[in-house]
Amino acid sequence: MNNPKALFQALNPRQLRRFTALASVLLLSACQVGGNSPGSGEGEGLKIGSLLPSTGDLAPLGVPMIDTVPLLVETVNACGGVNGKPVELTSEDDETDPTKGSQAMTNLVEVKKVSAVVGSFASSVSQAAVDVAVRNKVLLISPGSTSTEFTDRAQKGDFKSGETQYWARTAPPDTYQARALAKLAQERGFQKVSTVAINNDYGVSFEQEFIKSFKKLGGTILNEAKPTRYDPKATTFDTEAAAAFANKPDAVVAILYPETGALLLKSAYEQGLMEGVQVMLTDGVKSDEFAGQVGKTSDGKFIITKAIGTVPGANGTALESLTELWKSKKNEAPPAYVPQSWDATALVLLASQAAKSNSGDAIAAKLRDVANGPGTETTDVCEALKLLEKGEEINYQGASGNVDIDENGDVLGVYDVWTVKEDGKLNVIGQVQPSE
Secondary structure (H helix, E strand, O other): OOOHHHHHHHOOHHHHHHHHHHHHHHHHHHHHOOOOOOOOOOOOOOEEEEEEOOOOOOHHHHHHHHHHHHHHHHHHHHOOOEOOEOOEEEEEEOOOOHHHHHHHHHHHHHHOOOOEEEEOOOHHHHHHHHHHHHHHOOEEEEOOOOOOHHHHHHHOOOOEEOOEEOEEEOOOOHHHHHHHHHHHHHHOOOOEEEEEEEOOHHHHHHHHHHHHHHHHOOOEEOOOOOOEEEOOOOOOOHHHHHHHOOOOOOEEEEEOOHHHHHHHHHHHHHOOOOOOOEEEEOHHHOOOOHHHHHOEOOOOOEOOOOOEEEEEOOOOOOHHHHHHHHHHHHOOOOOOOHHHHHHHHHHHHHHHHHHOOOOHHHHHHHHHHHHHOOOEEEOOHHHHHHHHHOOOOEEEOOOOOOOOOOOOOOOOOOEEEEEEOOOOOEEEEEEEOOOO
């Protein structure tokens, strides 16, 4: 019988009821196949993403961060995974570009269906990506975006959907690092300082907080009335270098990214402006390659030898075991932001296990529970997962610190002081606490 209508009419009442029930089941199944919303993650293993720069201005610092995420995932999968299944990781290169980062975040969330994302590094990229995260109820946790703008937006409720917040970070905001750098400048006896900053969320917010902090400590900002900022897409920086080093400051606080920042400092040297001026740097350029990027003097010395800077430090109780693991894989100590990347990834997986769910909203809702306690303090991720599986509470103590996350998604950290040695390599020479 080829006529569907005639077939339908020929069914007796009992057959009709069975046909209707079967059709309903098939229709429901068809709707569910491939139909999980972004971040739902149910019915399968936990899917997470990373959104970090392997290309672009921040690639030198981004690559080790990228390598850290799968290292944590491999560690967890080797001890049983999360919610009884292996964790699946998808990595995207944000190219240190907000537009590209937003596109990559959209792919992770809406195509790959991840439930949480570790990223990004550049604050400007995270600013673009977090809106995608909130819209899709997926947690975005950054190991390196430090702009104070995130704190301001969190206080306004920008990162919430209902009562759940979909943003956090394991690197402290620039509010604290800027105060630490101001304290370092005061301790070194500098009284007159100028600033130069990359003109983006990271650079401007850091610059403004440094100026405020240094003035409170009794210092003077020579170019406060007309701050020196440079376009991150520019290729020449002669004018900005001249403005930053004008009027014989005791020090120039340079808030830079590596590629563009190297050109700016090289220009200052070539214009004869660096003699007798202390260069003070930040986390954005803490890389063993940076001195080589800036270049050497006519007599073969690195231009920025004896420059000093700050970077979020790591003093967590899990740092020693991470250092051993990293050295076994890379034959070196973990670079900057590796501990923060490890902790960001760990918190995502622990929150999923605590929620006994792989959904994005459940992970975001449980994040502060596993980070802040109350519960058993633990540094070992596998041990923490086993405790959570048994229904116990934990207080994860990370490699970067205790990673207690406040209501704005912020953590409070300590800061390493580093300097550029004569061979161009970097050396940590102490720590500094933020000024009050």
